[in-house]
Amino acid sequence: MDKLRITGGRRLSGRVEVAGAKNAALPGLAACLLTGETVELANLPKVRDVRTMLRVLEQLGARVDASGGGRASVRVERFASHEAPYDLVKTMRASVLVLGPLLARHGRARVSLPGGCAIGERPINLHIDGLVRMGAEVRIEHGYVEARAGRLRGASIAFPEKTVTGTENLMMAATLAEGTTVLSNAAQEPEVVDLAEMLIAMGASVHGAGTDEILIEGRSAIGGARHRVIADRIEAGTYLVAGALAGDRVEVRGCGPEYLEAVLEQLRGAGVPLEVGAESVAVSAPRELRARDLRTAPYPGYPTDMQAQYIALATQASGTSVVAETIFEHRFMHVGEMVRMGADIRIEGRTAVVVGPRRLTGAQVMATDLRASAGLVLAGLVAEGVTVVDRVYHLDRGYEPMEAKLVALGAEVERIR
Numbered sequence: 001m002d003k004l005r006i007t008g009g010r011r012l013s014g015r016v017e018v019a020g021a022k023n024a025a026l027p028g029l030a031a032c033l034l035t036g037e038t039v040e041l042a043n044l045p046k047v048r049d050v051r052t053m054l055r056v057l058e059q060l061g062a063r064v065d066a067s068g069g070g071r072a073s074v075r076v077e078r079f080a081s082h083e084a085p086y087d088l089v090k091t092m093r094a095s096v097l098v099l100g101p102l103l104a105r106h107g108r109a110r111v112s113l114p115g116g117c118a119i120g121e122r123p124i125n126l127h128i129d130g131l132v133r134m135g136a137e138v139r140i141e142h143g144y145v146e147a148r149a150g151r152l153r154g155a156s157i158a159f160p161e162k163t164v165t166g167t168e169n170l171m172m173a174a175t176l177a178e179g180t181t182v183l184s185n186a187a188q189e190p191e192v193v194d195l196a197e198m199l200i201a202m203g204a205s206v207h208g209a210g211t212d213e214i215l216i217e218g219r220s221a222i223g224g225a226r227h228r229v230i231a232d233r234i235e236a237g238t239y240l241v242a243g244a245l246a247g248d249r250v251e252v253r254g255c256g257p258e259y260l261e262a263v264l265e266q267l268r269g270a271g272v273p274l275e276v277g278a279e280s281v282a283v284s285a286p287r288e289l290r291a292r293d294l295r296t297a298p299y300p301g302y303p304t305d306m307q308a309q310y311i312a313l314a315t316q317a318s319g320t321s322v323v324a325e326t327i328f329e330h331r332f333m334h335v336g337e338m339v340r341m342g343a344d345i346r347i348e349g350r351t352a353v354v355v356g357p358r359r360l361t362g363a364q365v366m367a368t369d370l371r372a373s374a375g376l377v378l379a380g381l382v383a384e385g386v387t388v389v390d391r392v393y394h395l396d397r398g399y400e401p402m403e404a405k406l407v408a409l410g411a412e413v414e415r416i417r
């Protein structure tokens with residue numbers, strides 16, 4: 001199993017180019033199931049989850065040409081299967097994004113229930129409830145969601161809580177439904193807006209994405225399109241934190257600063273100097289980082305996917321930072337490992353109390369999920385001596401090789417087996 005070996009204490013400077021957003025690429029790929037025509041996607045990040053989603057699509061009958069770096073052309077003329085099997089879904093819960101499009105175009109879907117994961121229970125009841133309201137018959141059997149429908153019907157669906165992939169699944173399903181669907185209390189993430197733009201390019205009628213109410217007028221069919229996936233705001237944020245911890249000057253390029261407001265605001269409040277450009281943000285480490293409380297929230301709030309990275313920063317800030325995780329109940333797995341490196345962090349329910357600054361020392365640590373791994377790599381950058389982050393496959397699910405991007409900035413990081 002690959003590991004990252006980080007020798008801490010190096011200063012970082014230079015430029016880092018942000019990849020396409022994993023969490024926009026995955027629903028974008030699932031949306032290819034909605035048409036028999038060719039869909040071309042560009043700016044796909046070179047990460048494992050994207051490769052997994054391409055395999056899910058191939059299994060369902062898609063012809064995929066992903067030979068061009070960061071591009072894929074997908075055509076699903078006819079379905080070879082209506083099943084997303086356990087073996088694939090267990091490696092990537094976002095496979096559940098095929099449920100809505102499969103059902104809407106093919107009338108049948110059998111998708112393994114993803115089950116819990118390291119960060120929380122993560123049910124998909126809201127996806128299922130919405131599809132039922134649109135006329136689907138859904139049963140849970142043998143660990144699978146089995147869904148059938150004639151043509152789906154438009155419906156008014158008010159989400160009791162915000163769900164990103166739930167909003168995306170129902171938005172996709174609604175594009176082929178008969179009549180109008182209104183999704184209220186919809187997720188407002190930029191990735192939802194990106195998907196809506198792609199669906200519109202495919203000929204769907206979608207209004208209001210980016211607000212909390214999305215209106216979709218169903219069409220009998222939609223067609224092919226070309227779409228460029230937006231930049232990954234979480235990858236961008238991760239390198240901003242690296243720069244805030246150890247940067248002489250790190251420029252994060254191609255990152256869409258307008259989607260990073262909450263992260264930038266949080267960093268500014270911690271005393272991090274930022275230069276915000278049209279498509280880039282430059283950052284350097286201040287002489288002193290200041291503690292600042294944090295509360296994760298759905299967009300436009302501070303992303304839960306940037307919580308572990310912020311805790312790494314908070315270990316180096318003067319004072320006490322209270323970090324509340326409101327989205328996922330178990331998303332503090334990185335904390336125990338950071339404590340082993342010398343951090344002073346106490347967990348109280350869904351809150352982490354971080355007292356800093358503390359001198360961190362390199363240790364062997366274990367990655368448990370994607371963003372926890374990123375937090376540990378960042379801690380390794382400022383720890384004294386060598387940190388070895390084990391189970392880097394978690395990191396590779398959603399980040400283009402971090403060692404390459406960090407080494408280009410002057411860090412000492414290598415992949416070992």
Ligand code: EPZ
Pocket residue numbers: 023026094120121122123124125126127128161162163164165166303304305327328329370371398
């Ligand atoms: C998306 O997951 C992202 N994944 C996650 O990214 C991200 O952490 C999360 O949104 C929150 O921003 C993708 O976009 C592929 P939710 P998702 O449904 O859609 C509860 C990463 O590291 N809920 O918005 O699965 C749920 O348990 C990842 O890249 C229900 O109760 O998250 C959670 O508490 C990990 N029932 C809350 O809602 C449901 O049916 C929000 O989850 C659905 C969700």
